[in-house]
Amino acid sequence: xxKMISYEKKNTPVHxxxxxxxxIFFILWCLTSALTFDTRVLFTMIAIGVVIYIIADVKWQQVxxxxxxxxxxxxxxxxxxxxxxxxxxxxxxxxxxxxxxxxGDYTLTKQQLFYELNVFVKYxxxxxxxxxxxVTTDPSELASSINGIGVPYTIAYALExxxxxxxxxxxxxxxxxxxxxxxxxEMSSKGKLFDRIKNTAIIIFPLLFSTMERIGVVxxxxxxxxxxxxxxxxxxxxxxxxxxxxxxxxxxxxxxVLTMFIxxxxxxRFYNPFI
Amino acid sequence: xxxxxxxxxxxDVSFKYRAQQEPTLKNINLKIYPGEKxxxxxxxxxxxxxxxxxxxxxxxxxxxxxxxxxxxxCGEEPSKLGVFGMSRIVGTVLQDTDGQFIAxxxxxxxxxxxxxxxxPQDQMFQKVDEVAQKLELMPFLSNAPGAxxxxxxxxxxxxxxxACDVKVLLFDEPLANLDPATGKRTIxxxxxxxxxxxxxxxxxxxxxxxxxxKDVDRVILMDEGKIVADMHPDEILCSNLLIENxxxxxxxxxxxxxxxxxxxxxxxxxHIETMDIEPYKDEVKKWYHSxxxxxxxxxxxxxxxVSHLKYCYxxxxxxxxxxxxxxxxxxxxxxxxxxGAxxxxxxSLxxxxxxxxxxxxxxxxxxxxxxxxxxxxxxxxxxxxxxxQMISKPxxxxxxxxxxxxRGVPEDEIKERVNEILRICGLYPYRNWPVSALSFGxxxxxxxxxxxxxxxxxxxxxxxxxxxxxxxxxxxxxFVHEVRQKMPITILMxxxxxxxxxxxxxxxxxxxxxxxxxxxxxxxxxxNNDVCDRAYLKRTSLYDLSLKCEIxxxxxxxARFIEDERRRR
Numbered sequence: 048x049x050k051m052i053s054y055e056k057k058n059t060p061v062h063x064x065x066x067x068x069x070x071i072f073f074i075l076w077c078l079t080s081a082l083t084f085d086t087r088v089l090f091t092m093i094a095i096g097v098v099i100y101i102i103a104d105v106k107w108q109q110v111x112x113x114x115x116x117x118x119x120x121x122x123x124x125x126x127x128x129x130x131x132x133x134x135x136x137x138x139x140x141x142x143x144x145x146x147x148x149x150x151g152d153y154t155l156t157k158q159q160l161f162y163e164l165n166v167f168v169k170y171x172x173x174x175x176x177x178x179x180x181x182v183t184t185d186p187s188e189l190a191s192s193i194n195g196i197g198v199p200y201t202i203a204y205a206l207e208x209x210x211x212x213x214x215x216x217x218x219x220x221x222x223x224x225x226x227x228x229x230x231x232x233e234m235s236s237k238g239k240l241f242d243r244i245k246n247t248a249i250i251i252f253p254l255l256f257s258t259m260e261r262i263g264v265v266x267x268x269x270x271x272x273x274x275x276x277x278x279x280x281x282x283x284x285x286x287x288x289x290x291x292x293x294x295x296x297x298x299x300x301x302x303x304v305l306t307m308f309i310x311x312x313x314x315x316r317f318y319n320p321f322i
Numbered sequence: 323x324x325x326x327x328x329x330x331x332x333x334d335v336s337f338k339y340r341a342q343q344e345p346t347l348k349n350i351n352l353k354i355y356p357g358e359k360x361x362x363x364x365x366x367x368x369x370x371x372x373x374x375x376x377x378x379x380x381x382x383x384x385x386x387x388x389x390x391x392x393x394x395x396c397g398e399e400p401s402k403l404g405v406f407g408m409s410r411i412v413g414t415v416l417q418d419t420d421g422q423f424i425a426x427x428x429x430x431x432x433x434x435x436x437x438x439x440x441x442p443q444d445q446m447f448q449k450v451d452e453v454a455q456k457l458e459l460m461p462f463l464s465n466a467p468g469a470x471x472x473x474x475x476x477x478x479x480x481x482x483x484x485a486c487d488v489k490v491l492l493f494d495e496p497l498a499n500l501d502p503a504t505g506k507r508t509i510x511x512x513x514x515x516x517x518x519x520x521x522x523x524x525x526x527x528x529x530x531x532x533x534x535x536k537d538v539d540r541v542i543l544m545d546e547g548k549i550v551a552d553m554h555p556d557e558i559l560c561s562n563l564l565i566e567n568x569x570x571x572x573x574x575x576x577x578x579x580x581x582x583x584x585x586x587x588x589x590x591x592x593h594i595e596t597m598d599i600e601p602y603k604d605e606v607k608k609w610y611h612s613x614x615x616x617x618x619x620x621x622x623x624x625x626x627x628v629s630h631l632k633y634c635y636x637x638x639x640x641x642x643x644x645x646x647x648x649x650x651x652x653x654x655x656x657x658x659x660x661x662g663a664x665x666x667x668x669x670s671l672x673x674x675x676x677x678x679x680x681x682x683x684x685x686x687x688x689x690x691x692x693x694x695x696x697x698x699x700x701x702x703x704x705x706x707x708x709x710x711q712m713i714s715k716p717x718x719x720x721x722x723x724x725x726x727x728x729r730g731v732p733e734d735e736i737k738e739r740v741n742e743i744l745r746i747c748g749l750y751p752y753r754n755w756p757v758s759a760l761s762f763g764x765x766x767x768x769x770x771x772x773x774x775x776x777x778x779x780x781x782x783x784x785x786x787x788x789x790x791x792x793x794x795x796x797x798x799x800x801f802v803h804e805v806r807q808k809m810p811i812t813i814l815m816x817x818x819x820x821x822x823x824x825x826x827x828x829x830x831x832x833x834x835x836x837x838x839x840x841x842x843x844x845x846x847x848x849x850n851n852d853v854c855d856r857a858y859l860k861r862t863s864l865y866d867l868s869l870k871c872e873i874x875x876x877x878x879x880x881a882r883f884i885e886d887e888r889r890r891r
Contacts, residue, residue: 186426207426208424226706230773231696232724253711253712264418267380276438283446
């Protein structure tokens with residue numbers, strides 16, 4: 048079974064890049080999509096994202112679950128936007144073209160549809176890069192990169208160790224769940240939703256206690272081997288920057304500047320096709 | 323050796339944990355010299371782990387309390403250097419190799435201490451390769467902890483501390499989680515390191531027989547915070563100090579004593595292989611012929627029938643490969659094999675946690691294929707290794723009744739059944755206590771009681787005594803034994819403990835690489851050289867003893883000795 052959203056070792060150009068490069072790319076990419084509402088920029092980002100997704104050889108099983116969850120969340124989000132602010136698009140684009148009157152004060156307009164499309168596309172522009180970043184970056188390399196951009200190493204290492212123990216805790220969860228199920232606590236889809244939520248607590252407590260026990264052991268083990276002794280630490284897994292890394296970083300910065308220029312050229316974050 | 327100054331010197335050291343009334347260490351005086359290999363033995367609560375924590379400065383730096391007297395390690399005082407400072411002198415290998423494995427790959431874990439010491443990357447690469455070569459870890463450098471065997475993990479833990487060029491290696495119960503053969507290899511490895519490097523080794527362990535597989539210079543025996551003996555192993559084995567202080571003697575020593583032999587240090591009883599057995603031979607032979615052979619009583623009714631079971635997680639590896647066996651009603655069966663041999667998988671197939679690819683599991687003649695986990699749970703109870711993995715309610719009564727409540731059993735009946743089980747399990751006086759107030763052994767009882775209350779016909783115990791010393795081991799096993807007398811129950815036990823298998827179980831299933839290698843009486847299994855080698859079991863020392871005494875039927879000798887021990891208990 049392929050574990051969800053976890054690093055998998057492969058030999059693609061994306062995997063070979065240094066974690067530092069990927070982190071820079073990822074931050075700038077997120078920043079771009081957060082700042083811009085320019086439809087052209089967003090669609091370009093999606094196109095680039097899909098290409099990298101293919102190059103990085105990401106498998107659907109690794110990301111599918113999360114993808115579907117985000118989609119469901121997006122649909123709820125879009126419906127809510129419509130109900131709370133049905134004419135947001137008209138305000139932004141300064142015009143109103145009605146499509147169909149729904150009920151009461153709610154009329155569907157072209158501007159609103161276009162605005163919500165943009166919101167939707169924004170998430171789509173970012174999502175592949177999140178997946179790619181997570182499944183192609185070795186967690187310890189990631190930690191070294193985060194430390195590399197100035198975050199204290201204790202925080203960077205905390206992140207690494209979380210990723211290190213997620214599979215262990217997943218295994219433990221399954222073991223405990225099975226044992227409790229054998230005692231007659233219904234966990235399968237046969238049970239009622241409320242009971243299942245209640246019964247989850249029966250797994251969570253033992254899981255919590257056995258995890259706490261483990262934390263005690265691990266923190267002692269880390270201290271015994273000098274973790275936290277010095278202000279700085281080196282990283283075994285840190286990769287030196289290569290030509291490809293420099294190129295990608297240059298591209299990221301260039302792309303960021305260009306998109307910002309295109310976005311704000313006309314003084315508004317929004318690309319307006321209704322003029 | 324003795325003319326050197328001691329590398330570790332306790333003078334009149336006492337320590338009391340802040341939360342406790344009584345001191346845990348009382349006036350310890352102990353000298354350990356460079357190059358020595360010391361075994362510190364003692365039952366839980368004897369203070370042996372506290373003593374170890376003084377050496378690596380976890381006491382008093384992480385566990386606070388009152389300390390008096392002076393301790394010097396390499397001329398330094400650990401309490402002044404702190405945990406970090408001491409980590410460069412004393413390398414500690416913890417019992418829990420999973421916990422000690424911090425990083426994501428072998429190489430990074432070996433480098434962990436170096437990283438923290440801010441060593442440049444190129445030097446780090448060099449050092450990691452050097453240590454990995456010594457410990458034969460080169461092929462695994464990029465492996466994750468999940469992809470290693472128990473023995474390999476232990477070697478990584480060892481490498482992780484060796485990378486800092488420490489002077490003293492401190493092993494805190496290194497054998498607790500290992501199968502017997504891997505444990506034996508670990509002891510050999512420690513011995514090699516001691517001879518090749520300039521080190522002093524301190525091992526804390528209560529599995530004495532396994533540690534004594536290689537020479538030890540001195541055994542320090544602790545009880546109630548004091549050192550009760552500081553002797554050469556040959557001497558301590560001849561005395562009765564071990565048994566008196568809750569430590570299990572090597573089996574061949576117990577057998578010799580049972581036969582009425584007066585042991586002397588001159589016969590070098592430390593290893594059965596090199597021991598001079600001549601003076602005791604006749605007595606052992608005489609005893610063998612007079613000892614009773616256990617009468618075997620077997621019910622003929624089959625409870626569980628497993629036939630041609632096959633299972634694999636993915637295409638690459640067959641975890642269970644064509645396994646067939648039967649369990650009769652009322653039997654106590656042990657399931658053994660090395661780490662990763664498929665023991666837990668077999669148990670989870672029986673419980674229905676996983677579905678077999680092929681094969682049939684019948685219970686009382688009924689095919690269980692279509693039963694859910696919950697339905698199987700009414701017939702087969704599964705008790706996990708640690709009670710903390712199972713206990714989810716704060717009060718004992720609630721915890722034990724959980725299974726019945728979720729099955730909608732009427733309240734009166736629940737009360738009656740739970741109270742009855744609590745009486746059987748000796749927990750009735752505690753029924754209104756919070757679980758958190760119980761000791762580990764009592765919690766184990768609670769977790770077994772909460773399964774028994776559902777009246778299963780078969781219970782599966784997953785390593786019931788893992789990590790327990792002899793006293794608690796006996797407590798748990800005697801409890802299981804008692805339950806068996808009071809209730810008609812069949813028990814399947816997964817274990818690494820060869821003693822447990824010999825002493826308490828009627829039959830042993832040996833799994834190796836997913837195949838059932840042997841299905842026979844425990845004494846027969848543990849005296850079969852070929853099976854022991856292939857399944858990573860440790861041949862019992864009773865076998866060697868009987869061979870040396872020219873008794874041809876080693877299996878029968880072992881069986882008679884165990885029967886004799888049972889009678890005397």
